[in-house]
Amino acid sequence: MSINFYSKFFPLIKKGVASVPFQLRPLSTRTDLFNVENKSEEYAIFRLNKPPVNSLNLEYLNLLNNQLDEFERNPKLKGIILTSDVKSTFSAGVDILEMYKCEPKRLEAVWRAVQDFWIKLYGSKKIYIAALNGHVLALGCAIAMSCDYRIMVDNDKTKIGITAVLLGINAPSWVKNTMINTIGFRETEKSLKFAKIYNPHQALKLGLIDEIVSSDKLLSRSEEVMKTWCKIPTLAREMTKESMRSETLGKLVNNREVDVQEFITSTMDPHLQDNLGKYLASLKKK
Numbered sequence: 161m162s163i164n165f166y167s168k169f170f171p172l173i174k175k176g177v178a179s180v181p182f183q184l185r186p187l188s189t190r191t192d193l194f195n196v197e198n199k200s201e202e203y204a205i206f207r208l209n210k211p212p213v214n215s216l217n218l219e220y221l222n223l224l225n226n227q228l229d230e231f232e233r234n235p236k237l238k239g240i241i242l243t244s245d246v247k248s249t250f251s252a253g254v255d256i257l258e259m260y261k262c263e264p265k266r267l268e269a270v271w272r273a274v275q276d277f278w279i280k281l282y283g284s285k286k287i288y289i290a291a292l293n294g295h296v297l298a299l300g301c302a303i304a305m306s307c308d309y310r311i312m313v314d315n316d317k318t319k320i321g322i323t324a325v326l327l328g329i330n331a332p333s334w335v336k337n338t339m340i341n342t343i344g345f346r347e348t349e350k351s352l353k354f355a356k357i358y359n360p361h362q363a364l365k366l367g368l369i370d371e372i373v374s375s376d377k378l379l380s381r382s383e384e385v386m387k388t389w390c391k392i393p394t395l396a397r398e399m400t401k402e403s404m405r406s407e408t409l410g411k412l413v414n415n416r417e418v419d420v421q422e423f424i425t426s427t428m429d430p431h432l433q434d435n436l437g438k439y440l441a442s443l444k445k446k
């Protein structure tokens with residue numbers, strides 16, 4: 161069995177990049193929009209920082225995709241703690257302005273970048289721990305579910321879930337599959353069909369997250385878990401992750417064009433556009 165999970169799928173994402181030789185990168189990377197802090201040779205903390213809600217537009221997705229590639233190119237790096245520096249939000253998902261009154265070409269590019277992000281994250285051999293400091297909505301929830309472990313702050317006002325159906329969106333099959341793999345079929349069906357949003361304690365009961373901690377312990381607890389997992393024999397851990405995830409991953413990798421077309425068709429639908437306009441207005445009105 162191939163153990164080079166990421167390289168196996170990566171050429172399908174961006175032809176040729178898989179052949180870039182391994183390079184050791186500078187210890188830390190800081191941009192205005194995210195921050196990578198290498199805590200040791202073995203793990204790093206990756207902080208999203210795009211206020212007010214870490215919404216994902218095309219440029220941001222491209223930037224994050226490049227950073228995931230950067231992680232993959234570092235053979236010594238075993239794990240990444242993914243979190244946010246934005247107060248009370250981990251991520252509000254795709255930037256709705258990318259979907260509302262959009263040009264089909266731009267929408268297509270956004271969706272391809274979303275697919276890339278999920279394939280890179282879900283398909284990575286490395287350990288990803290989501291340290292959820294705040295709201296985790298829509299694609300933000302799909303991102304958290306694609307990590308290996310989720311730790312969330314103990315705050316009843318913090319929300320996690322996917323409410324696509326309220327706007328007339330049928331969540332893509334790879335999002336459904338990721339959720340099924342996290343909380344099981346029946347809970348996924350209820351969650352998506354009825355647009356369920358959970359507080360941390362409800363999410364823990366469901367298995368949507370794995371632990372709850374007070375906000376001052378979020379990073380220290382995430383690092384504690386990471387350090388324990390870094391001690392597990394790497395090859396066996398990677399092979400196990402691959403064997404658990406390859407089937408789900410392959411379903412999108414081999415079906416990207418259909419997924420793109422479905423997304424464009426459903427998003428450009430006038431009824432959905434109308435709903436998006438009203439939804440945006442309701443967010444702005446608050």
Ligand SMILES: CCCCCCCCCCCCC/C=C/C(=O)SCCNC(=O)CCNC(=O)[C@H](O)C(C)(C)COP(=O)(O)OP(=O)(O)OC[C@H]1O[C@@H](n2cnc3c(N)ncnc32)[C@H](O)[C@@H]1OP(=O)(O)O
Binds near residue numbers: 212249323445446
């Ligand atoms: C529209 C689709 C809905 C659901 C789709 C789910 C799909 C799930 C399947 C996954 C993949 C499929 C495609 C994915 C699509 C998406 O991810 S679409 C994004 C959907 N996201 C949301 O519905 C979250 C909306 N935001 C909120 O609920 C709240 O903002 C918050 C995150 C709980 C934070 O609340 P609060 O701290 O009170 O801040 P606000 O005042 O509400 O927001 C601050 C400003 O940010 C703007 N904003 C919020 N979310 C977005 C966003 N996703 N895109 C762009 N802009 C956003 C908000 O309008 C405020 O703007 P200003 O008033 O101008 O400051």
